[in-house]
Amino acid sequence: MTEENTELVAGRYRLVERIGQGGMGRVWRGVDQQLFGREVAVKEILLPPGTEEADRAALLRRFTGEARAAVTISHPGIITVHDVVEHRGAPVIVMEFVRGPSLAAEIRDRGPLPVRRVAEIGAAVLDALAEAHAAQIVHRDIKPDNVLLAKDRVVLTDFGIAHLADSTTRLSHSGLVIGTPQYMPPEQLEGRRPTPANDLWALGATLYHAVEGCPPFGAEGLHALAVAVLTRPHRPPVLAGLLGPVLDALLVKDPAERASAVEAAGLLAAVLREEAHGATAPPVPTPVPAPAEQATPAGPSAPTVAAPTPTAVDPAASGRGSVPPVPEGPPTGPRRRLPGRRSVVVSAALAVLAAGGGLTWTLSRGDGEPGRGGPAAAEPVKVVIGVNAPLTGDMASFGQGIRNSADLAVRTANERRLVPGVTFEVRALDDGSLPAKGLENASRFAGAADVLGVVGPFTSSVARSLVPPLDRAGVVTVSPSNTDPVLTLGQDWAQGTRSRPHRGYFRTTPTDTAQGPFAARHLYRDAGKRKVFAVDDGSVHGTTLTAGFRREFTGLGGTVVGTAAVAAGDKDFTALAAQVKASGAEAVYFGGDYTAAAPLSRRLKESGAQIPLMGGDGILDTQFVKDNDRAEGDLATWLGVPAEETAAGRAFLARYAAAGFREDAGFYGAAAHDAAWAVIEGVRAVAAANGGTLPADARSKMPDAVGRVSFEGATGPVAFDAYGDIVNRQVTVYTVRAGAWENVKSGAYEP
Numbered sequence: 001m002t003e004e005n006t007e008l009v010a011g012r013y014r015l016v017e018r019i020g021q022g023g024m025g026r027v028w029r030g031v032d033q034q035l036f037g038r039e040v041a042v043k044e045i046l047l048p049p050g051t052e053e054a055d056r057a058a059l060l061r062r063f064t065g066e067a068r069a070a071v072t073i074s075h076p077g078i079i080t081v082h083d084v085v086e087h088r089g090a091p092v093i094v095m096e097f098v099r100g101p102s103l104a105a106e107i108r109d110r111g112p113l114p115v116r117r118v119a120e121i122g123a124a125v126l127d128a129l130a131e132a133h134a135a136q137i138v139h140r141d142i143k144p145d146n147v148l149l150a151k152d153r154v155v156l157t158d159f160g161i162a163h164l165a166d167s168t169t170r171l172s173h174s175g176l177v178i179g180t181p182q183y184m185p186p187e188q189l190e191g192r193r194p195t196p197a198n199d200l201w202a203l204g205a206t207l208y209h210a211v212e213g214c215p216p217f218g219a220e221g222l223h224a225l226a227v228a229v230l231t232r233p234h235r236p237p238v239l240a241g242l243l244g245p246v247l248d249a250l251l252v253k254d255p256a257e258r259a260s261a262v263e264a265a266g267l268l269a270a271v272l273r274e275e276a277h278g279a280t281a282p283p284v285p286t287p288v289p290a291p292a293e294q295a296t297p298a299g300p301s302a303p304t305v306a307a308p309t310p311t312a313v314d315p316a317a318s319g320r321g322s323v324p325p326v327p328e329g330p331p332t333g334p335r336r337r338l339p340g341r342r343s344v345v346v347s348a349a350l351a352v353l354a355a356g357g358g359l360t361w362t363l364s365r366g367d368g369e370p371g372r373g374g375p376a377a378a379e380p381v382k383v384v385i386g387v388n389a390p391l392t393g394d395m396a397s398f399g400q401g402i403r404n405s406a407d408l409a410v411r412t413a414n415e416r417r418l419v420p421g422v423t424f425e426v427r428a429l430d431d432g433s434l435p436a437k438g439l440e441n442a443s444r445f446a447g448a449a450d451v452l453g454v455v456g457p458f459t460s461s462v463a464r465s466l467v468p469p470l471d472r473a474g475v476v477t478v479s480p481s482n483t484d485p486v487l488t489l490g491q492d493w494a495q496g497t498r499s500r501p502h503r504g505y506f507r508t509t510p511t512d513t514a515q516g517p518f519a520a521r522h523l524y525r526d527a528g529k530r531k532v533f534a535v536d537d538g539s540v541h542g543t544t545l546t547a548g549f550r551r552e553f554t555g556l557g558g559t560v561v562g563t564a565a566v567a568a569g570d571k572d573f574t575a576l577a578a579q580v581k582a583s584g585a586e587a588v589y590f591g592g593d594y595t596a597a598a599p600l601s602r603r604l605k606e607s608g609a610q611i612p613l614m615g616g617d618g619i620l621d622t623q624f625v626k627d628n629d630r631a632e633g634d635l636a637t638w639l640g641v642p643a644e645e646t647a648a649g650r651a652f653l654a655r656y657a658a659a660g661f662r663e664d665a666g667f668y669g670a671a672a673h674d675a676a677w678a679v680i681e682g683v684r685a686v687a688a689a690n691g692g693t694l695p696a697d698a699r700s701k702m703p704d705a706v707g708r709v710s711f712e713g714a715t716g717p718v719a720f721d722a723y724g725d726i727v728n729r730q731v732t733v734y735t736v737r738a739g740a741w742e743n744v745k746s747g748a749y750e751p
Helices: 053-071 103-110 115-134 196-212 222-231 241-250 261-276 342-354 396-416 435-447 460-472 512-526 540-556 574-583 594-606 622-626 647-659 669-689 698-707
Strands: 013-021 025-032 038-045 081-087 090-096 147-149 154-156 381-389 422-430 451-455 476-479 505-507 531-536 559-565 587-591 613-615 635-639 711-713 716-718 730-737 740-748
Touching (some): 103 147, 103 196, 196 241, 241 261, 241 460, 261 460, 381 396, 396 647, 451 669, 460 476, 476 669, 512 613, 531 540, 540 559, 587 594, 647 669
Parallel strands (some): 381 451, 587 613
Antiparallel strands (some): 025 038, 038 090, 147 154, 711 716
């Protein structure tokens, strides 16, 4: 069949357009002319070139078996087969036409999907598999391409290589590999008899791809890929959050130790309950002492809940809004070894999902013993404010300034005895800008009874893994730099539906929705630019910035003459610079961090395109200038008013300088100081409402207390709206002059 010759099949099915093609089949959208033009999907077989006659016959039998197997099942999650016919000597299957993208297309279009959505998809596919496995049918080729996302259901399709589990027909003698290697379990690569465990591994690999944006294994060539699947651990997930333990349980190499369908369904149900904040979690494991962390002047590390220790990844790959897939390679840090028994694997996964829930607040006396009520004046209560920030890696300059600024707030509160009977301390944990590390740190903070609030994290991607377990444990989080609107307004904010996901999450900086439009107005109105080239790094942060910029710039009458996306870690922008120069752009708008913006800016100037590059707060760092000797005239926005412009801000900078910190406060120092002060004011309000002493349930009272704070901070007035966003939504434009960032203008953003 060809697209030029859309003939009738079996005298009734008119082919309309080709809608997909895989290794063994081609799928068409057609209409059934005998049933009033009902839309159908028509699948014809495509045999591998050079297939021997015996193998051809076996493959044809399997293809026909797809329809016969699928017909025996009636389930909304499994595609319905209408007819099996023969056309030009080959079998053709006619199925229901499902209107909706495949999971693979959804990932291509949107990038990594939210944890909740992936868990919902996984639960739906598992339900369909339970029906298939009960009928002794093993799919054998579960992958994102074979999962269809209809409006009201998830549909598993393409049983083209499925066969009955008790079948003795095999093609192993020919060396043919049935399935898609990126999603095939080790036993399938070895040619062993298929079992339901095959499908569970493939489902784990599919869900991994959906939530991480890449398959769990990557290598050049099929042989290297097979070796990786057989001998190496999967890439440590960095965006999976609560799904991480589920993926680990499904991607166990030994099928006997792999989670069963029932166990996997239970794990996914636990994830959905935790995401919905609605159900009681299983008991939390007993906290154990944590290893020493990079210390601040504030004191010892917190205890931790026993949990997987994720492998570190290159922090340069971490954007403010998301973290790109981890390059395949040997683990660069300690990694949890999966237990030898499936029950232990599942129990460990449930324990991790429960981390942060059900913890009881106890006060700590000066001698370190737990107490129940307000201690005597001679025995001050220790309250710890955690700091979660990148203290190492490319983003360390940001994180160290955040840590120091929070510590300065704590010192000031202690010196003033702001809360009588309470001594504040800072406990800083390094997240390396890695969501997996943030999740680990969350369990450590949640498991430490003396932690009432956390300042941070720096990136929005880390916030998505850190905030939910802290919120469930009652630990408030106040970030000086997270700008993803989803964190406060919910997944559907762009469609006009707002819902607060986390009662205990606040931020002392406005969201990304302000930066792009404010930058567009500056370039169009103040700088007089009419043609701009837009580039982003593919992260949520970067794409949100560029989307808002493009919408506002074109609305003002400007023209976006070109767009491009760069990958995290890219350094050579020769081709992109040439493209920008040829476009006639008068400026480049970049959504992302300085690690890519600095070399791009330098290459633009070297190519002869003497135009400014403008970005968001991710490029507003001294390192942008240090790494870029052509930065003069470049621009950036920052969410807030420079500390130098307010009396409280100048006082903060003076105190910071006098404190003797080795690292600069940076552009987020003032916002971090305000974040820590918001936690301190919350503690003071809780104590005041309890007669001057902290109650035993202080944690549970902190979200409401912090939500009501109001004070003049280093960044201006600090107060939060009903969603946890700061009310003061000021934006500042900076430019590079004489090798340093200099304030150009500040103003309130009004949509």
